[in-house]
Amino acid sequence: MLWERIMAKIAVTGKGGVGKTTIAAGLARTFGSRGYRVIALDMDPSPNLASSLSCSPGEAATITPLVEMEELILERTGAPPQGGGMVFKVNPKVDDIPARFGISCRDGVRLLVLGSIRTGGSGCFCPANALARRLVDHLSGTADLLIMDMEAGVEHLGRGTTRTVEALLVVAEPTVKSVDAAGQIAKLARDLGITRIFGVVNKVRDGGGEPFISRLAALGVLPIGIMPFDPAVQQAEEDGVPVYDLPGGEGIRARIAGLASALEERLGPFGKLSWEKRS
């Protein structure tokens, strides 16, 4: 018998360009500054979470993509499929993986990167996602919170472990297409057995978010926040700098802190606050 901390796993999803990476990075830093041990996992084949997390560019350049550690991860999490079966290790040793392949960024956030598409025609990104799912299934105990910055859509999300908290944060803009995309994501997530599907409408101008919040709710996404359009975020995007540490970043920091608290309330106990019996 073993007592183990519960790790919450949140995937930040949504249509392209809605602000997933900014929100994922902000949440990771907020939870990190609140004392949680946070792993941020960049699942985008065109990864740029490091920059939004204010990781040192020098260190970011040294990060080992998980896809390049495929053999080691497969060895640790179980034998690859052979013949008709698959052998899973129940207590694989993976707790050194975040330390070995990640880098430390501000507020104690540990960044892992799945990998990028390096060569045109080099193949499909699905096996890389399968590898990530496998690793994530085994990461419990290595941190309090895992925040995954996904590429658009949930086709690669797959089913996680049901023992740990599973949640999706779907980011939408105040446009019909992005809210409908959020609805499609929620539908696919439910197919995967994910029941905690939260939504946030980002970049709202002139207090116009309400109809989109209602539409999200009607599509099965539980709205937990509206974030106004923030010129400081737009300027930072234009300049290619992380908004979080800028003098103009107070607004986004405060709003992300509110979003983090809303998530904290709804995710149930996780991390250093609670322990779960594991047999």
Add this chain to the structure above:
Amino acid sequence: MLWERIMAKIAVTGKGGVGKTTIAAGLARTFGSRGYRVIALDMDPSPNLASSLSCSPGEAATITPLVEMEELILERTGAPPQGGGMVFKVNPKVDDIPARFGISCRDGVRLLVLGSIRTGGSGCFCPANALARRLVDHLSGTADLLIMDMEAGVEHLGRGTTRTVEALLVVAEPTVKSVDAAGQIAKLARDLGITRIFGVVNKVRDGGGEPFISRLAALGVLPIGIMPFDPAVQQAEEDGVPVYDLPGGEGIRARIAGLASALEERLGPFGKLSWEKRS
């Protein structure tokens, strides 16, 4: 020996949220209104090109996704891989496919849809992309111009036929990340042998596009246009209506027309204007 029209194939790509679908739809309609026979192919697993093309919603609901016609397409374009080899048909009969599986939208544009992810956990979208590539390789002669609205990234683009014109139009916003993503796309496209890589910077405010145009050029993307931020486009997105037919749509129509002319000049002869010797 056979004389056949050259079909130009343009893939519209870029980071999420930059305006790919709006521009792809606008180009398709502009070329359609100029008398070209245009096929628009929605490659996004969360397809919404029909709406931007102002196709009738009733008809759009009846469209047959190409993935559901997999067997027929494989049968027409060659036997599926068996043993060690693959048999391609040189002159497969595919010219009825756009007519059978597409719908007609305004300005004579014929819309085809690859398909959507309908169920979470249903699998990888790579085989669907392989099917589309195979079909596209054989579509020459069925239209003058094929415009593909891609999902973000080029990992699914694959190598097209070299006999026909190949071009990428990479859409970027005035942000460092989206221009860097355009650079990554261009790099991957070159790996695939695509040499005509054009770029447009969209949603530019206050005449601030120049640094991004220069950066695009430095990354190997040939800039052919800057499009200003257009409140009418944003309003239409919020309302979920196609901007092209709105009273406020003159601006975007004029700018897309300019972009179409720039492409027409640079693509070389295609469609009804020219014929190519085929042996």
